[in-house]
Amino acid sequence: MRLILLVSAWLFCLGAAQASTSPPAPTPSGTRLDHILLWGRGIDQVTSVMAVKLGFQVRPGHDTDGVANRYIRFSDSSFIELLGITRPDPTFDPGMKEDQQALKGGPGSRSFGFRSASLDAIHQSLQALHYAVTPFFSGPDSAKPGWRLFAFDRAPLSSNTFFIDYAASYAPDQFDPTNMDDRRVTREHPNSARELTSIWLVSADAEADRRELEKMGFGHAVSITLPSIGAKGFCVPVGPTALLALQPDGAGLAEQTMAHGGPRILAVSFGVSDLQRARRWAERGYERTLAMYSGLSGESFLAPTQDDLGLSIEFHAMQAGGSPCPSVGH
Structure with missing residues (x-):
């Protein structure tokens, strides 16, 4: 199967997980x-x-x-x-x-x-x-x-x-x-994508997701705001990757997604070895100019995939080492 x-x-x-007064789980190593x-x-x-x-x-x-x-x-x-x-x-x-x-x-x-x-x-x-x-x-x-x-x-x-x-x-x-x-060839992409770096969840209550993640052993959340999509919430490190727990913060993509589809995965981020190549490919595919911005993972752009995929795809330049979440809110 x-x-x-x-x-x-x-x-x-x-549904919601059962309430518990037990201490949080130990951080799941690896x-x-x-x-x-x-x-x-x-x-x-x-x-x-x-x-x-x-x-x-x-x-x-x-x-x-x-x-x-x-x-x-x-x-x-x-x-x-x-x-x-x-x-x-x-x-x-x-x-x-x-x-x-x-x-x-x-x-x-x-x-x-x-x-x-x-x-x-x-x-x-x-x-x-x-x-x-x-x-x-x-x-x-x-x-x-x-x-x-x-x-x-x-x-x-x-x-x-x-x-x-x-x-x-x-x-x-x-x-x-x-x-x-x-194996090597199947992981080589024309847009130069190499790694999945973050998954963005959107709901009406980012704090509830943060609390559950901490209880499950995923602590060290960092408060963040994402003006490019009208969202705020938390970046939670999960090993070398990050889980973003977000909620709408004014008008924008997060509010539109919640209004039309409810809680779901709002976006996924990928690190690429050649950001300009990834941008050129997406611009040709969507026949429009895509703006760059400074995201949680540095220089980034958001491909306009919401209508096609029901979520957004963010591309950013790969970064060597460091935490998957910023040390201060953005």
């Missing part, structure tokens, strides 16, 4: 943001936007019961999973059905994953804090070990999340020494 089937099956029941699940209007539509307009290389996936997936993989081992309906009567599991209802059949993302090699310890600590975590699931369906994950029966954050790890024998194109050239 594909990863999306098990993940989404356990992510369909939204944890980082892994990937998002991004629905398109169709699998070819979302593939075309990502490849033609933005310059990503999209890799094949599978078509199971009328829902197809494809992948965009990065040098830092993170990825995007693209999803699309391929027939009029697809078979949805409960998670897929709930996603489609919330997205109203349009594009967008409501689920993302943390990756960690310490799943058992994290699972135990979250259980001790009275989070409604699921049992472990694994795949693919074979004798060969692959990924392991657990999710939540009641989502603690404004968007759905899960924790996942990968066995060394999973995805031969990634780990088989005879396929090293294939």
